[in-house]
Amino acid sequence: MARSANSPLEEFREHPSFHLAFPVHDIEATRSFYVDVLGCGVGRSSESWLDLNFFGYQITAHRVLESEIPLTNNVDDHDIPIPHFGLIMDWEDWHRAVDHMVYIGAKFLVEPHVRFKGLVGEQATFFLEDPSRNCLEFKAFKEAADVFGT
Secondary structure: OOOOOOOHHHHOOOOOEEEEEEEEOOHHHHHHHHHHHOOOEEEEEOOOEEEEEEOOEEEEEEEOOOOOOOOEEEEOOEEEEOOEEEEEEOHHHHHHHHHHHHHHOOOOOEEEEEEOOOOOOOEEEEEEEOOOOOEEEEEEEOOHHHHHOO
């Protein structure tokens, strides 16, 4: 698929990393499997979600009830769609991507904002939805080393 000359993808200075968020039924069982069986590191977490270093990629487990069809999980006072996947971008590239999305009139599922301000893991994020209702997150960390910070 050809990209237009105005594509924000053409302007990335750094190759983005992959991010995936997925539903789980038990945070502690998930932690045990990913840490004890696979050897993944743990990043930030709460009672309802868990960031993991999945071989250099950030994956986030979000707890849902077994009977639920996951829709959203509250993170820093925003309803975050579950499941979703996306890119972890350079801070400046993320801001250029936001400018581009605003310029072309893209409809944000979750408006661009910065969460965890002043904390380890401070990050800028926005969400889009594709025509099949798949949710995509585009985020950037204020400090790139904080992707897996706690």
